[in-house]
Amino acid sequence: xxxxxxxxxxxxxxxxxxxxxxxxxxxxxxxxxxxxxxxxxxxxxxxxxxxxxxxxxxxxxxxxxxxxxxxxxxxxxxxxxxxxxxxxxxxxxxxxxxxxxxxxxxxxxxxxxxxxxxxxxxxxxxxxxxxxxxxxxxxxxxxxxxxxxxxxxxxxxxxxxxxxxxxxxxxxxxxxxxxxxxxxxxxxxxxxxxxxxxxxxxxxxxxxxxxxxxxxxxxxxxxxxxxxxxxxxxxxxxxxxxxxxxxxxxxxxxxxxxxxxxxxxxxxxxxxxxxxxxxxxxxxxxxxxxxxxxxxxxxxxxxxxxxxxxxxxxxxxxxxxxxxxxxxxxxxxxxxxxxxxxxxxxxxxxxxxxxxxxxxxxxxxxxxxxxxxxxxxxxxxxxxxxxxxxxxxxxxxxxxxxxx
Ligand SMILES: [Zn+2]
Numbered sequence: 583x584x585x586x587x588x589x590x591x592x593x594x595x596x597x598x599x600x601x602x603x604x605x606x607x608x609x610x611x612x613x614x615x616x617x618x619x620x621x622x623x624x625x626x627x628x629x630x631x632x633x634x635x636x637x638x639x640x641x642x643x644x645x646x647x648x649x650x651x652x653x654x655x656x657x658x659x660x661x662x663x664x665x666x667x668x669x670x671x672x673x674x675x676x677x678x679x680x681x682x683x684x685x686x687x688x689x690x691x692x693x694x695x696x697x698x699x700x701x702x703x704x705x706x707x708x709x710x711x712x713x714x715x716x717x718x719x720x721x722x723x724x725x726x727x728x729x730x731x732x733x734x735x736x737x738x739x740x741x742x743x744x745x746x747x748x749x750x751x752x753x754x755x756x757x758x759x760x761x762x763x764x765x766x767x768x769x770x771x772x773x774x775x776x777x778x779x780x781x782x783x784x785x786x787x788x789x790x791x792x793x794x795x796x797x798x799x800x801x802x803x804x805x806x807x808x809x810x811x812x813x814x815x816x817x818x819x820x821x822x823x824x825x826x827x828x829x830x831x832x833x834x835x836x837x838x839x840x841x842x843x844x845x846x847x848x849x850x851x852x853x854x855x856x857x858x859x860x861x862x863x864x865x866x867x868x869x870x871x872x873x874x875x876x877x878x879x880x881x882x883x884x885x886x887x888x889x890x891x892x893x894x895x896x897x898x899x900x901x902x903x904x905x906x907x908x909x910x911x912x913x914x915x916x917x918x919x920x921x922x923x924x925x926x927x928x929x930x931x932x933x934x935x936x937x938x939x940x941x942x943x944x945x946x947x948x949x950x951x952x953x954x955x956x957x958x959x960x961x962x963x964x965x966x967x968x969x970x971x972x973x974x975x976x977x978x979x980x981x982x983x984x985x986x
Contacts, residue, residue: 588743588879589726592717593736596708601700603732606681608644609652613678615639616656621675626660628653644701647687655684686727691718696728696735708735743882751886751944752834753936754825754874755897755929756841758865762929763825763836765937766901769930770828772821777814781864784810814866822873826881835884837940838871839893839932886940896935897928907931 697707788803848862900919907917
Protein backbone atom coordinates (compact mmCIF):
# COMPACT_ATOMS: atom_id res chain seq x y z
CA UNK A 583 0.00 0.00 0.00
CA UNK A 584 1.61 3.33 -1.00
CA UNK A 585 1.92 5.90 1.72
CA UNK A 586 2.52 9.62 2.01
CA UNK A 587 4.10 11.81 4.64
CA UNK A 588 1.40 13.88 6.33
CA UNK A 589 2.28 17.01 8.27
CA UNK A 590 0.39 18.96 10.84
CA UNK A 591 1.03 21.41 13.63
CA UNK A 592 -0.09 21.18 17.23
CA UNK A 593 -0.10 24.40 19.20
CA UNK A 594 -0.53 25.26 22.85
CA UNK A 595 0.02 28.23 25.15
CA UNK A 596 2.80 28.57 27.68
CA UNK A 597 4.21 31.15 30.08
CA UNK A 598 7.67 32.43 29.08
CA UNK A 599 10.37 33.72 31.42
CA UNK A 600 12.89 36.50 30.80
CA UNK A 601 15.54 34.13 29.42
CA UNK A 602 13.15 32.84 26.78
CA UNK A 603 11.96 36.32 25.84
CA UNK A 604 15.62 37.35 25.45
CA UNK A 605 16.30 34.32 23.27
CA UNK A 606 13.33 35.13 21.04
CA UNK A 607 14.64 38.66 20.58
CA UNK A 608 18.14 37.34 19.80
CA UNK A 609 16.69 35.00 17.18
CA UNK A 610 14.83 37.90 15.61
CA UNK A 611 17.98 40.03 15.59
CA UNK A 612 19.98 37.24 13.95
CA UNK A 613 17.28 36.80 11.31
CA UNK A 614 17.38 40.51 10.56
CA UNK A 615 21.20 40.56 10.29
CA UNK A 616 21.00 37.67 7.85
CA UNK A 617 18.36 39.45 5.80
CA UNK A 618 20.60 42.50 5.71
CA UNK A 619 23.58 40.43 4.57
CA UNK A 620 21.47 38.67 1.97
CA UNK A 621 20.16 41.95 0.58
CA UNK A 622 23.63 43.50 0.47
CA UNK A 623 25.11 40.52 -1.42
CA UNK A 624 22.03 39.62 -3.45
CA UNK A 625 22.06 36.16 -1.90
CA UNK A 626 18.91 34.21 -1.06
CA UNK A 627 19.83 30.54 -1.18
CA UNK A 628 20.33 28.84 2.16
CA UNK A 629 23.82 27.68 1.32
CA UNK A 630 25.12 31.02 0.10
CA UNK A 631 23.53 32.82 3.01
CA UNK A 632 25.16 30.43 5.50
CA UNK A 633 28.57 30.96 3.96
CA UNK A 634 28.20 34.72 4.02
CA UNK A 635 26.68 35.19 7.43
CA UNK A 636 27.98 32.46 9.71
CA UNK A 637 31.08 34.41 10.79
CA UNK A 638 29.18 37.66 11.07
CA UNK A 639 26.84 36.02 13.59
CA UNK A 640 29.64 35.04 16.00
CA UNK A 641 28.82 38.02 18.22
CA UNK A 642 25.36 36.69 19.13
CA UNK A 643 25.25 34.59 22.25
CA UNK A 644 22.96 31.62 21.76
CA UNK A 645 23.29 27.92 20.86
CA UNK A 646 24.71 27.70 17.35
CA UNK A 647 21.88 25.59 15.93
CA UNK A 648 19.49 28.47 16.57
CA UNK A 649 21.75 30.54 14.32
CA UNK A 650 21.24 27.93 11.61
CA UNK A 651 17.50 28.18 12.17
CA UNK A 652 17.64 31.96 11.85
CA UNK A 653 19.64 31.73 8.62
CA UNK A 654 17.10 29.35 7.17
CA UNK A 655 14.27 31.65 8.27
CA UNK A 656 16.01 34.60 6.58
CA UNK A 657 16.50 32.52 3.44
CA UNK A 658 12.77 31.80 3.43
CA UNK A 659 11.90 35.48 3.79
CA UNK A 660 14.31 36.48 1.02
CA UNK A 661 13.03 33.75 -1.29
CA UNK A 662 9.45 34.92 -0.75
CA UNK A 663 10.49 38.48 -1.56
CA UNK A 664 12.24 37.34 -4.69
CA UNK A 665 9.13 35.50 -5.80
CA UNK A 666 6.98 38.59 -5.23
CA UNK A 667 9.43 40.69 -7.25
CA UNK A 668 9.37 38.20 -10.08
CA UNK A 669 5.59 38.48 -10.12
CA UNK A 670 5.97 42.26 -10.12
CA UNK A 671 4.16 42.70 -6.85
CA UNK A 672 5.03 45.69 -4.70
CA UNK A 673 7.57 44.65 -2.05
CA UNK A 674 9.07 46.35 0.95
CA UNK A 675 12.49 45.77 2.45
CA UNK A 676 11.92 42.61 4.50
CA UNK A 677 12.29 42.77 8.25
CA UNK A 678 11.26 40.35 10.97
CA UNK A 679 9.16 42.20 13.57
CA UNK A 680 7.77 39.46 15.76
CA UNK A 681 10.02 37.84 18.35
CA UNK A 682 10.13 34.11 17.73
CA UNK A 683 12.32 31.05 17.69
CA UNK A 684 12.16 28.22 15.14
CA UNK A 685 14.42 25.21 15.16
CA UNK A 686 14.56 21.55 14.34
CA UNK A 687 17.52 20.78 16.60
CA UNK A 688 18.28 20.54 20.28
CA UNK A 689 14.81 20.04 21.75
CA UNK A 690 13.66 17.06 23.80
CA UNK A 691 10.26 15.70 24.71
CA UNK A 692 10.25 13.54 27.78
CA UNK A 693 7.92 12.93 30.72
CA UNK A 694 5.18 15.25 29.44
CA UNK A 695 7.59 18.17 29.12
CA UNK A 696 9.19 19.88 26.19
CA UNK A 697 12.67 21.20 26.97
CA UNK A 698 14.98 23.31 24.90
CA UNK A 699 18.50 24.56 25.60
CA UNK A 700 18.79 28.29 26.11
CA UNK A 701 22.58 28.56 26.20
CA UNK A 702 25.13 28.30 28.98
CA UNK A 703 24.16 24.69 29.66
CA UNK A 704 20.70 25.66 30.91
CA UNK A 705 17.37 24.45 29.58
CA UNK A 706 13.83 25.75 29.65
CA UNK A 707 10.92 23.33 30.11
CA UNK A 708 7.33 23.64 29.04
CA UNK A 709 4.69 21.34 30.46
CA UNK A 710 2.66 19.93 27.56
CA UNK A 711 -1.09 19.96 27.94
CA UNK A 712 -3.52 17.09 27.57
CA UNK A 713 -4.43 17.89 23.96
CA UNK A 714 -0.79 18.01 22.84
CA UNK A 715 0.10 14.80 24.68
CA UNK A 716 -2.90 13.04 23.18
CA UNK A 717 -1.64 13.86 19.68
CA UNK A 718 1.96 12.97 20.52
CA UNK A 719 0.89 9.64 22.02
CA UNK A 720 0.71 8.19 18.48
CA UNK A 721 3.76 5.93 18.12
CA UNK A 722 4.19 6.43 14.37
CA UNK A 723 4.44 10.15 14.83
CA UNK A 724 7.65 12.16 14.79
CA UNK A 725 8.18 15.68 16.04
CA UNK A 726 10.24 17.46 13.41
CA UNK A 727 10.57 21.04 14.61
CA UNK A 728 9.12 23.68 16.89
CA UNK A 729 8.25 27.36 16.73
CA UNK A 730 8.15 29.45 19.88
CA UNK A 731 6.41 32.83 20.17
CA UNK A 732 6.10 34.85 23.40
CA UNK A 733 2.86 33.03 24.24
CA UNK A 734 2.60 29.85 22.16
CA UNK A 735 4.60 26.79 21.22
CA UNK A 736 3.86 24.98 17.94
CA UNK A 737 5.20 21.51 17.27
CA UNK A 738 5.40 20.31 13.69
CA UNK A 739 4.61 16.61 13.57
CA UNK A 740 4.77 14.16 10.68
CA UNK A 741 3.43 10.70 10.11
CA UNK A 742 3.57 8.11 7.34
CA UNK A 743 -0.04 7.62 6.32
CA UNK A 744 -1.28 4.79 4.13
CA UNK A 745 -3.32 6.06 1.20
CA UNK A 746 -7.00 5.34 1.29
CA UNK A 747 -7.92 3.69 -1.98
CA UNK A 748 -10.99 5.67 -2.96
CA UNK A 749 -13.89 4.15 -4.85
CA UNK A 750 -15.85 7.32 -5.53
CA UNK A 751 -15.88 11.11 -5.18
CA UNK A 752 -17.83 13.47 -2.95
CA UNK A 753 -18.26 17.13 -3.83
CA UNK A 754 -18.00 19.72 -1.08
CA UNK A 755 -20.06 22.85 -1.64
CA UNK A 756 -19.22 25.73 0.67
CA UNK A 757 -21.81 28.27 1.66
CA UNK A 758 -22.32 30.99 4.17
CA UNK A 759 -24.85 28.96 6.14
CA UNK A 760 -23.89 25.36 5.46
CA UNK A 761 -21.41 22.91 4.03
CA UNK A 762 -22.95 20.33 1.71
CA UNK A 763 -21.00 17.20 0.92
CA UNK A 764 -21.76 14.15 -1.16
CA UNK A 765 -22.69 12.73 -4.53
CA UNK A 766 -25.72 11.18 -6.27
CA UNK A 767 -25.93 8.39 -3.74
CA UNK A 768 -25.77 10.30 -0.52
CA UNK A 769 -25.74 13.96 0.43
CA UNK A 770 -25.04 15.32 3.89
CA UNK A 771 -25.60 18.89 4.85
CA UNK A 772 -23.81 20.40 7.82
CA UNK A 773 -25.42 23.44 9.33
CA UNK A 774 -23.21 26.50 9.85
CA UNK A 775 -25.91 29.10 10.39
CA UNK A 776 -24.66 29.46 13.95
CA UNK A 777 -21.35 30.80 12.56
CA UNK A 778 -23.22 33.32 10.42
CA UNK A 779 -25.22 34.35 13.49
CA UNK A 780 -22.07 34.84 15.54
CA UNK A 781 -20.59 36.97 12.75
CA UNK A 782 -23.73 39.11 12.56
CA UNK A 783 -23.78 39.61 16.34
CA UNK A 784 -20.12 40.64 16.36
CA UNK A 785 -20.75 43.13 13.56
CA UNK A 786 -23.67 44.68 15.38
CA UNK A 787 -21.66 44.90 18.61
CA UNK A 788 -18.60 46.51 17.02
CA UNK A 789 -20.69 48.93 14.95
CA UNK A 790 -22.37 50.15 18.13
CA UNK A 791 -19.09 51.56 19.48
CA UNK A 792 -19.34 55.32 19.62
CA UNK A 793 -15.95 56.26 21.08
CA UNK A 794 -14.43 59.01 19.02
CA UNK A 795 -10.96 57.47 19.00
CA UNK A 796 -10.09 55.01 16.28
CA UNK A 797 -7.33 53.38 18.36
CA UNK A 798 -9.67 52.50 21.22
CA UNK A 799 -12.41 51.36 18.85
CA UNK A 800 -9.87 49.20 17.07
CA UNK A 801 -8.66 47.67 20.32
CA UNK A 802 -12.14 46.73 21.53
CA UNK A 803 -13.22 45.54 18.09
CA UNK A 804 -10.20 43.27 17.81
CA UNK A 805 -11.15 41.65 21.10
CA UNK A 806 -14.58 40.80 19.70
CA UNK A 807 -12.99 39.76 16.40
CA UNK A 808 -10.79 37.24 18.21
CA UNK A 809 -13.80 35.89 20.08
CA UNK A 810 -15.67 35.50 16.81
CA UNK A 811 -12.73 33.74 15.20
CA UNK A 812 -12.37 31.29 18.06
CA UNK A 813 -16.07 30.44 18.13
CA UNK A 814 -16.52 30.04 14.38
CA UNK A 815 -13.31 28.05 14.03
CA UNK A 816 -14.55 25.66 16.67
CA UNK A 817 -17.77 25.08 14.70
CA UNK A 818 -15.87 24.65 11.46
CA UNK A 819 -13.41 22.20 12.99
CA UNK A 820 -16.29 20.08 14.18
CA UNK A 821 -17.90 19.99 10.74
CA UNK A 822 -14.73 19.42 8.70
CA UNK A 823 -13.72 16.59 11.00
CA UNK A 824 -17.06 14.89 10.40
CA UNK A 825 -16.84 15.44 6.65
CA UNK A 826 -13.38 13.88 6.45
CA UNK A 827 -14.29 10.95 8.71
CA UNK A 828 -17.45 10.26 6.73
CA UNK A 829 -15.55 10.42 3.42
CA UNK A 830 -12.95 8.02 4.77
CA UNK A 831 -15.63 5.61 5.91
CA UNK A 832 -17.24 5.67 2.45
CA UNK A 833 -13.82 5.69 0.71
CA UNK A 834 -14.61 8.81 -1.28
CA UNK A 835 -12.11 11.42 -2.45
CA UNK A 836 -13.23 14.96 -1.65
CA UNK A 837 -13.70 17.44 -4.48
CA UNK A 838 -13.43 21.15 -3.73
CA UNK A 839 -14.22 24.01 -6.04
CA UNK A 840 -11.84 26.83 -6.72
CA UNK A 841 -13.17 30.05 -5.26
CA UNK A 842 -10.22 32.30 -5.98
CA UNK A 843 -11.44 35.80 -6.64
CA UNK A 844 -14.66 35.42 -4.68
CA UNK A 845 -13.83 38.65 -2.86
CA UNK A 846 -14.01 40.49 -6.17
CA UNK A 847 -17.73 39.72 -6.30
CA UNK A 848 -18.35 41.66 -3.14
CA UNK A 849 -16.53 44.91 -3.74
CA UNK A 850 -18.00 48.40 -3.68
CA UNK A 851 -20.12 49.69 -6.55
CA UNK A 852 -21.26 46.32 -7.79
CA UNK A 853 -24.85 46.82 -6.72
CA UNK A 854 -24.82 44.94 -3.39
CA UNK A 855 -25.75 46.70 -0.16
CA UNK A 856 -22.98 47.38 2.28
CA UNK A 857 -24.46 45.06 4.89
CA UNK A 858 -24.59 42.20 2.38
CA UNK A 859 -21.02 42.89 1.36
CA UNK A 860 -20.02 42.92 5.01
CA UNK A 861 -21.69 39.55 5.57
CA UNK A 862 -20.11 37.94 2.52
CA UNK A 863 -16.66 39.36 3.18
CA UNK A 864 -16.79 38.21 6.79
CA UNK A 865 -17.30 34.64 5.64
CA UNK A 866 -14.28 32.43 6.16
CA UNK A 867 -14.59 30.34 3.03
CA UNK A 868 -10.88 29.57 2.85
CA UNK A 869 -10.68 28.26 6.40
CA UNK A 870 -13.02 25.35 5.64
CA UNK A 871 -10.84 24.37 2.70
CA UNK A 872 -7.65 24.59 4.75
CA UNK A 873 -9.11 22.38 7.47
CA UNK A 874 -10.50 19.82 5.04
CA UNK A 875 -7.21 19.61 3.17
CA UNK A 876 -4.97 19.05 6.16
CA UNK A 877 -7.39 16.70 7.91
CA UNK A 878 -7.82 14.65 4.75
CA UNK A 879 -4.04 14.48 4.27
CA UNK A 880 -3.69 13.28 7.86
CA UNK A 881 -6.11 10.42 7.10
CA UNK A 882 -4.48 9.57 3.76
CA UNK A 883 -7.52 10.72 1.82
CA UNK A 884 -7.22 12.44 -1.58
CA UNK A 885 -8.53 15.95 -2.08
CA UNK A 886 -9.10 17.26 -5.60
CA UNK A 887 -9.12 20.98 -6.08
CA UNK A 888 -10.87 21.81 -9.33
CA UNK A 889 -9.76 24.76 -11.43
CA UNK A 890 -12.09 27.65 -12.10
CA UNK A 891 -12.70 26.40 -15.61
CA UNK A 892 -13.68 22.97 -14.33
CA UNK A 893 -16.01 24.52 -11.77
CA UNK A 894 -17.90 26.65 -14.26
CA UNK A 895 -21.67 26.31 -14.03
CA UNK A 896 -21.71 23.81 -11.18
CA UNK A 897 -24.43 25.72 -9.35
CA UNK A 898 -26.80 26.25 -12.30
CA UNK A 899 -26.56 23.00 -14.28
CA UNK A 900 -28.87 20.07 -13.70
CA UNK A 901 -26.74 17.10 -12.57
CA UNK A 902 -29.19 14.63 -14.12
CA UNK A 903 -29.62 16.04 -17.63
CA UNK A 904 -27.24 19.01 -17.95
CA UNK A 905 -30.05 21.52 -18.53
CA UNK A 906 -29.63 25.07 -17.22
CA UNK A 907 -31.64 25.46 -14.04
CA UNK A 908 -34.12 28.24 -13.27
CA UNK A 909 -34.67 30.00 -9.98
CA UNK A 910 -37.87 31.38 -8.57
CA UNK A 911 -38.58 33.85 -5.78
CA UNK A 912 -41.07 31.55 -4.05
CA UNK A 913 -38.71 28.58 -3.92
CA UNK A 914 -36.03 30.25 -1.92
CA UNK A 915 -32.99 28.00 -2.23
CA UNK A 916 -34.34 25.59 -4.83
CA UNK A 917 -33.81 25.39 -8.57
CA UNK A 918 -36.15 24.17 -11.30
CA UNK A 919 -35.14 21.86 -14.13
CA UNK A 920 -37.62 22.18 -17.00
CA UNK A 921 -36.68 18.91 -18.66
CA UNK A 922 -36.67 16.75 -15.50
CA UNK A 923 -39.60 18.81 -14.12
CA UNK A 924 -38.12 18.81 -10.66
CA UNK A 925 -37.12 21.24 -7.91
CA UNK A 926 -33.70 20.56 -6.36
CA UNK A 927 -31.89 22.28 -3.54
CA UNK A 928 -29.13 24.46 -4.96
CA UNK A 929 -26.48 23.20 -2.52
CA UNK A 930 -27.30 19.61 -3.44
CA UNK A 931 -27.01 20.51 -7.14
CA UNK A 932 -23.60 22.07 -6.56
CA UNK A 933 -22.24 19.17 -4.51
CA UNK A 934 -23.37 16.52 -7.03
CA UNK A 935 -21.97 18.53 -9.93
CA UNK A 936 -18.65 18.89 -8.14
CA UNK A 937 -18.46 15.14 -7.57
CA UNK A 938 -19.15 14.55 -11.27
CA UNK A 939 -16.51 17.06 -12.37
CA UNK A 940 -14.06 15.40 -9.99
CA UNK A 941 -14.65 12.03 -11.69
CA UNK A 942 -14.17 13.70 -15.05
CA UNK A 943 -10.85 15.12 -13.92
CA UNK A 944 -9.83 11.75 -12.59
CA UNK A 945 -10.64 9.97 -15.86
CA UNK A 946 -8.48 12.50 -17.67
CA UNK A 947 -5.61 12.35 -15.20
CA UNK A 948 -5.67 8.56 -15.38
CA UNK A 949 -5.17 8.71 -19.14
CA UNK A 950 -2.20 11.00 -18.66
CA UNK A 951 -0.76 8.75 -15.97
CA UNK A 952 -0.83 5.75 -18.30
CA UNK A 953 0.95 7.76 -20.97
CA UNK A 954 3.47 8.97 -18.44
CA UNK A 955 4.11 5.39 -17.39
CA UNK A 956 5.15 4.44 -20.90
CA UNK A 957 7.78 7.14 -20.95
CA UNK A 958 8.76 7.09 -17.35
CA UNK A 959 9.34 3.93 -15.31
CA UNK A 960 8.46 5.60 -11.99
CA UNK A 961 5.31 7.60 -12.63
CA UNK A 962 3.61 9.80 -10.11
CA UNK A 963 -0.07 9.11 -10.39
CA UNK A 964 -1.81 12.31 -9.35
CA UNK A 965 -4.82 10.58 -7.87
CA UNK A 966 -5.23 7.49 -5.85
CA UNK A 967 -8.67 6.43 -6.98
CA UNK A 968 -9.36 3.07 -8.47
CA UNK A 969 -11.42 3.86 -11.57
CA UNK A 970 -12.45 0.26 -12.17
CA UNK A 971 -14.39 0.40 -8.94
CA UNK A 972 -16.15 3.63 -9.86
CA UNK A 973 -19.70 2.99 -10.83
CA UNK A 974 -21.89 5.79 -12.05
CA UNK A 975 -25.25 5.69 -10.33
CA UNK A 976 -28.20 7.41 -11.95
CA UNK A 977 -30.79 6.40 -9.42
CA UNK A 978 -32.44 8.85 -7.11
CA UNK A 979 -30.23 10.21 -4.37
CA UNK A 980 -30.69 9.32 -0.77
CA UNK A 981 -30.28 12.35 1.40
CA UNK A 982 -29.47 12.81 5.01
CA UNK A 983 -29.55 16.37 6.21
CA UNK A 984 -27.57 16.76 9.35
CA UNK A 985 -28.73 19.83 11.18
CA UNK A 986 -27.65 20.55 14.69
ZN1 LIG B 1 -32.64 17.97 -15.43
